Amino acid sequence: MTDFLGPAEWTALRLSVQVALCATLFSLPIGFAVAYALSRGDFFGRQALNVLVHLPLVMPPVVTGYLLLLGFGRTGPLGGLFEDLFGLVFAFRWTGAALAAGIMGFPLMVRAIRLSLDAIEPELEEAAGTLGASKLRVLCTVTLPLIWPGLLAGAVLGFAKGMGEFGATITFVSNIPGQTQTLALSINSLLEVPGGETLALRLAVLSIAIAAIAIALSEVLAARVVRRRSE
């Protein structure tokens, strides 16, 4: 099993999972908040927010990566801020890869959550309010339980996108083995050296398998919720 992949490839795989998981966990609460604002909110700039969220989906990834470099590089205004406040450095670190993965997966995640928010009847939330539940309690006991298949779908999409992110990552944090070289970047490197095709193919199969398992798992969980409700 160990000679199925070389140590560098195992590192790339572990790093990819780490980057994608980190990106998903951090962007999920923000994604939910943005989806909630877009679905229920009635505020100035709602349409602008909608466009902003969807930009990474339509912009060339290399542009997103370049903008990240400008903003979150060590000399960038946000990069400096995070370093001063939390000692958190993005540039040329795996944290930067996670940031790029999170930003690129964000529109997919928000879309999935927003669709499920749009699908639940606001009347149910209203009814919970008349029964004495505060806004927070309505959110935790009615809204979230009802949309959690959507949350899960959003998380899986974000995770899968994070596993496969290439353009923004390589532009922002470069391709440093052991630090920022994720699966996709590793495949790209292998294809550039002679005799690397076999390993590249194995990595490709592996990345497809991980994405497929993630989607299948979320389908099973979502189906379980639906089944329980129709008992």
Place this chain on the structure above:
Amino acid sequence: MLQVDVRKEFDGFSLNAAFDAPNGITALFGPSGSGKTSVIRAVSGLLDCDQSTVRLGGRDMNGVPIHKRKLGYVYQNARLFPHMNVLKNLRYGGQVDEAQIVALLGLEPLLDRYPSSLSGGEAQRVALGRALMAGPELLLLDEPLSALDAPRKAEVLPYLEALRDQSDIPMLYVSHDMAEVARLARYIVIMNKGKVALSGGLETVLADPAAVPFVGVQDAGAVLTGRVVGHADDGLTKIETGAGAIWVPSSGGRGLGRAGGTVRVRVPAQDVILARSAPQGISALNVLPVFIETIEHGRGPSVIVGLKSNDTQLIARVTKRSAQTLELAVGDHVYAILKATAIAPTDVG
């Protein structure tokens, strides 16, 4: 006691309603678009008004957030939480009088089920129970039966009657179904084009000829409260009312309860026949001596005659021609004739 005074300008519609609702069921009655639902949404705090005074037992509700108003709200559709079973739905707002409410509404066999497996009538009973278990100080019922078909309606109605008899908080009951209102409400507020047309005790308002244009000539009719004297073998029940004894159908298989019980009988105005002298050889079973209190000439071919016997009021709708032929005049003594079969089983209860 609930005091309401709400005003709001909509596009092309203005709501301006003020009334008091004592403890017990107050019906908000009126055609679609008359503002009934707007009124209870305003009372609940779900509708922002231009000007609003809502006081419950002297407590000012202005500025109190919805979830702190201690109200129960039952909608047309049950709005049960699909991810919770019946018991969890019931307990969502609280567990006040749980055992009594479960028993009152017959919910015991449903507790483990999920909303998707309930019939419309069952779901509505659960919604009612859920609202009651929150221990509300005010119950708002927005056409709770109108989404149900006739058999389901008949299934839920007895539970609402039980609620009417056992609960003494103010309850606002929105409906456009006069048969329902007549059976459930103690007071009535008749809404018309966003305003209160008439309000007061149910029997007083419905026996007022002035209510006829708002209630509609088909639905107009006084409501009598009476005591069950006894059931006959031929499917009729004798009820002693303030205007005299009348026979009515014994309301299907369910019956009207034991002798001595109190029931209401709605007497449709268009089914009341007037005669100058006591009729002989007539098939109608109920002949009540009354005197004419008012005569209202409307625009149509009919007149509404307000009748009184002792302290009990009735209204009759007769043609103008008959009124002229009989020379009906205020103060005259006449006989009100009522076919027992004209009273539908749904009008008695």
